[in-house]
Amino acid sequence: MGVILEKIISVIDIGSNTVKLVIYKYKNGKLIPKYTQSIYLRLFNYLIKSNSPHGEKLIISKKGISKTKEVLEHFKKEVDEYKPDKLIAFATYVIRVADNKDEFLNEMKDYFDIRILSEQEEAYYSAYGALLNINLESGIICDMGGGSLEVCSVKNNDIEHCNSYPLGTLYFKDFFPDGILINEEGARNKIRKFIKKPSQNFETMVGVGGSIRALSKITHKKKIEKTVLDKTLNKIKNMTPNEISEKYMISERRSETVVSAALAMSELMNIYGCKTLYISKYGIREGIILKLLLNGEKP
Template structure:
């Protein structure tokens, strides 16, 4: 059975088409994304009509594409893009009226758990911590003995940090300090473990982009999924120089994140500092696959968060 899922995010809107297998697994048939940048259409907590129209246009494009492939159903969920705005209901009503699609707005804690489900498909994470940096929020999940102990979400992401602090394309030194201050203000509300976790895993496009740069710079195998702290610090230092090398790396390896990769890396840095993280595992899968597993494959756990 083919299953189409759309993640209506703050930075990207991504369609993934999966083929579900009889053994409870899945295979990805294709993925298509638009860098819609919906967080940039939000002012004083209100998403503008232009932002809502942008979301509708992308969803209609996806709908037409799937019709051409004879895929009837498209399941859409939204994260911080619609969760953290004041006019959520208006946006949902407009999308429904113009596209015929109902959007499932998931809570921040649920988003974190879905990201964990997705990560489990390729990553062994029985004890440790997972985080997911999006365009408009970051989720944290603590895991012990294969059970979710805690799931939290904070309203900082690579795109909203850019819009609230950066005047040009890349943050200058003064702007980097402002970003760091904003990050730490939010991270102070997160229940980090007192001891360094056994394993730290990250999901999402920001971390995958960082891994891509690390693998290129250090000439690693394409299937490498690990970033050491030393490697991370080296890449962050290179990218924040704003020289020819940094520009070439960004434009060649993550052109669709040209303005968000540095703010995103700054979030990762502060998280790694707080976790005393020496090694970061980057998952191939995340919240979309978690949504698929939980809602359509029944392989995602339906456990409650344990206290």
């Protein structure tokens, strides 16, 4: 009889759109979520320009720091109840680009020690997590968060090149006054400005992230053909977030970003020549846990 390894692991994920707590049971190499809580803090909206003697800076506002502290104080109480064996707290794009990131980390240290992931780490861990759920020999993995879009190419089951772009769902809000898409070509051009067509096509794309996962609720599919995705986009792009929420049983906050995600995946599939989009239930949280655990690294 094999050795049964069982641990309780807590993850705090501070993103541009949501701040999330997930508590997993890790048993025999598998992660089983026991408790999940997401707070739509929209930290991205608290990322503001500030003038200083050294020029203009991009900072998380005092209100944004205060709001995050409130969330983490609540999360700490939840975590303390579960008494996890391991705890991983990390932040991504919105804190990474903030010039006052050190102040932010210092304000949060009474609750958690937070690790800021680099662009490469964010992209790699997300792709690693996706590959735990989707068997992909060759293709593209895209993780679309609120602030950034991570893209990794996979060949022979190995993650090769990873890049991060300022193309998160919240960067497209100017194309959505009142929540309805009014300039589709402008949004597509914004993506093409950053991402150029590669020398070879990839048949398959894997999508990661909450806004992309919402597409599976709309289509009732985890494997979405390009033609189906485009039909879905044409159907929802003229709907308000409230209409999308009511019809497809998606939270209204998520409904505010699902059209951006559908449009981005459509254009990325055009760029990379992909015919099929698979939606992964795993992503950066599962990737960072299992990579750190399997490698014996310390969170």
